[in-house]
Amino acid sequence: MITETGRLNRFLAAARPSATYKVIDRVAARRASGAAIISLSAGEPDFDTPEHVQEAGIAAIRSGQTRYTQVAGLRALREAIARKFARENGMEVEWQDTLVCNGGKQVIFNALAATLNEGDEVVIPAPYWVSYPEIVQLCGGTSVIVPCSGDTGFKLTPDGLQSAITSKTRWVILNSPSNPTGAVYSRSELRALAEVLLGHPDVLVLSDDIYEHLIFDGLQFTTIAQVEPRLRERVLTMNGVSKAYAMTGWRIGYGTGPRWLIDAMEKLQGQQTSGASSISQHAALAALNGPQDFILRSRSLFQRRRDRVVEELNQAPGLECLLPQGAFYAFASCEGLIGKRTRAGTLLDDDERVVNALLDEAGVATVHGSAFGLAPYLRIAYALDDKSLVRACGAIRNFCGGLEG
CATH class of the missing domain: 3.90.1150.10 (Aspartate Aminotransferase, domain 1)
Incomplete structure (x- = not known):
């Protein structure tokens, strides 16, 4: 039985x-x-959620913006996302290189589901967000956990990264600022990790930047595709409106990466959720384009x-x-x-x-x-x-x- x-x-x-x-x-x-x-x-x-963002969602309902959008998201929102990456991260991307999903978690899931085959490995520094290894598991991959103690500020070191990469490594996941530790990688620390990754041209990088705007003590946020442009063709940079604009329930995440990967993620999403809520997308557009105070x-x-x-x-x-x-x-x-x-x-x-x-x-x-x-x-x-x-x-x-x- x-x-x-x-x-x-x-x-x-x-x-x-x-x-x-x-x-x-x-x-x-x-x-x-x-x-x-x-x-x-x-x-x-x-x-x-900021009042002007709430009002944008209400206005979308009242004006009939309640139907399906393109699978990858409203073009206006994707254009705003491209401008955000240029304005805040120094990354010039086309709107076609972006994807809108039902929260940041779906961006991650789409990327791993679209690329992992059984036996592929994903390097995950620990402490990690609880969902990383479980998403890898659901997608048929194997998590390679690299312990990062308080002695290193809970951050992955170049030696730790180098020792974790094998011929089976498909992805490395970086999260800064970190959930659960609040650790932030400096530009020099990211550059040192990038030097290791440049020696492994088949390894993809997932940069989870969802806490980008919650950074303290006058520190400047940087992301790895910004620090090392030579990696950009194999980095998926994930972000969203949940934490920065108090919009967790609106469920809007987004990402940018190489066109072949974005296309594959869009293909998967088309058979999965058909895209994010139209109302939430209009609210996210107001968040990205509106006042940032x-x-x-x-x-x-x-x-x-x-x-x-x-x-x-x-x-x-x-x-x-x-x-x-x-x-x-x-x-x-x-x-x-x-x-x-x-x-x-x-x-x-x-x-x-x-x-x-x-x-x-x-x-x-x-x-x-x-x-x-x-x-x-x-x-x-x-x-x-x-x-x-x-x-x-x-x-x-x-x-x-x-x-x-």
Whole structure:
């Protein structure tokens, strides 16, 4: 008899659910039972989409812009995306070299699904966004995980990259600023990685720049295709409006890369979703073409929150947290908690147990670092109002201070 699992596609059967969404589901269940939970688990801005972007979406509905668009996206939006890459990244691309998808995740999925064959390898620095290895798995590829410790700022080194590349390597994934660490690659660091990649002409590069505008301390963002133009014909640069414009629910991601790859991704999308929401595309057009002061305000707000949260975490017994340079995550080592017991008697034998105990006993939701490929850590998303962040950090300090052993 065929089991239920046996009826599934074997790549899907081997993939794991998103650890982040599992925590979010637990938070929803606890709140439904009446528990007061402060969630530091969701990776999205806590404020509304800018008003002029909202109005553009409403205007699109009222003017009848509610039908299918071209599979690759509205030409006007693709032209705006091309201008964005020229204006902000110094990359001159044609509108035909762009693609609009249902969020940044679909850009990544389309690229890997269009190019991976069974046995192909994808180099992924760890800590990584939880979906990278699972998307590789779903597409029939093999993830080659390269651990990147706090000693390197959680960033891939040239030696680490060189040692991970084999004759089977199809892609290397770079994410800056990083989810979950907030690490940002400098121009010199990207150039050093580019020098390695120039020696491997068959390797493609996926640059996930979704947190591009959330970069702190006056740092300048750079992306690898900008740093090394000789790589441009094999780099897919992915971005979107979700994080920069607080538009996570609008589901608009985009990318640019070599024409053969964009064409292949469009072909796949044509048989998959037929394109992104027309209403959301008009809103995204307003975001890219309209005033950009929202980005400056949100960046300043997140930097202030970062400073407060990291200071508070480093005051908690057993936690250590480096200062992230971007995104809205703190990645705190909880090695000092492992082996201790909570007031309720829970033995904290790994970082997932720490996360569960924090939720159950302190009412604070975080995500365990092992889900991102590096333990024992906690990912804390500080995309939350100041009052809630202060309460959450206080609860974490009290939890850590009350451990025994």
